[in-house]
Amino acid sequence: MAQITPDRVTLALFFSVVLIGGSNFVAVRFSNAELPPYWGAAIRFLPASALFGLAMALWRVPVPRGASLRGAALYGALNFGAGYALGYYGLVDTPAGTAAVLLATVPIFTLALVALHGQERFRVRGLVGALIALAGIGLVFREQLSANVPLLSLLAMLGNALVAAESGVIAKGMPRMHPIATNAIGMLVGGALLLLLSLLVGEQRNLPHAPETWAAVVVRNPAPKPLQLFHITQSPSGVLIVDTNPLNVIDRGQEWDDRYLEIRE
Numbered sequence: 001m002a003q004i005t006p007d008r009v010t011l012a013l014f015f016s017v018v019l020i021g022g023s024n025f026v027a028v029r030f031s032n033a034e035l036p037p038y039w040g041a042a043i044r045f046l047p048a049s050a051l052f053g054l055a056m057a058l059w060r061v062p063v064p065r066g067a068s069l070r071g072a073a074l075y076g077a078l079n080f081g082a083g084y085a086l087g088y089y090g091l092v093d094t095p096a097g098t099a100a101v102l103l104a105t106v107p108i109f110t111l112a113l114v115a116l117h118g119q120e121r122f123r124v125r126g127l128v129g130a131l132i133a134l135a136g137i138g139l140v141f142r143e144q145l146s147a148n149v150p151l152l153s154l155l156a157m158l159g160n161a162l163v164a165a166e167s168g169v170i171a172k173g174m175p176r177m178h179p180i181a182t183n184a185i186g187m188l189v190g191g192a193l194l195l196l197l198s199l200l201v202g203e204q205r206n207l208p209h210a211p212e213t214w215a216a217v218v219v220r221n222p223a224p225k226p227l228q229l230f231h232i233t234q235s236p237s238g239v240l241i242v243d244t245n246p247l248n249v250i251d252r253g254q255e256w257d258d259r260y261l262e263i264r265e
Contacts, residue, residue, distance in 0.1 A: 038195075041084045041088045042191050042194035045188075048187050049188040049245075052184035071171075074170060075167050079186060080193075081190035082190075083160050102154065102158055103157065103164070104161075105157060106161050108134065111126045111130055114172075119150075119169065
């Protein structure tokens, strides 16, 4: 059987997706540090939808109609609406590293969902791999619960993975359309749902002030100043306590020894 070797452009695009996707969790943590979760997600996707709409006009991409329009709207409601509502909520308390591990369960959910949708046959070998992966996820849950990460936040991240898998399966069964049109419609529907959710729960809707929050919202990658990665306090005895992880971006896994957190004169 002949092997197909991907070209350089395809490889570059693949590694770009991996890089952007991996940094997304850290960016959301920075966004959540200043903005309420649903509002922060809404102001990310609604302007992005407008940019995709502009791209549709520039490249004369046809507007989806009929089944294509309904499919793009459903995809957006699930992926950008429900999925990111769960993700932004979960990342309020879940460390970015743990969130990335939990989102790695997307292929496991996909394995079951494609069988339920009748798109692929169910395979026992895939089930065995899924059970092994689920055992690892159970260990992650136990460690994070012992580190005082709320169970609801962990379940929200797992729900995000489930919704991402379902939206991917739905996208596979949709009529073929231009990806720019799919994202323009999907982000518009998803962003509108996030905005509605923000209104329903009574979030404060202000624009970000910190430059790193703007960077997290606009380009999905934080741009913190070096000293903003530390939080320094002074104890009553005059000892400076330096917290090297104030936003819980790094998953410590356990409490650190105070000897490595203190700077003594």
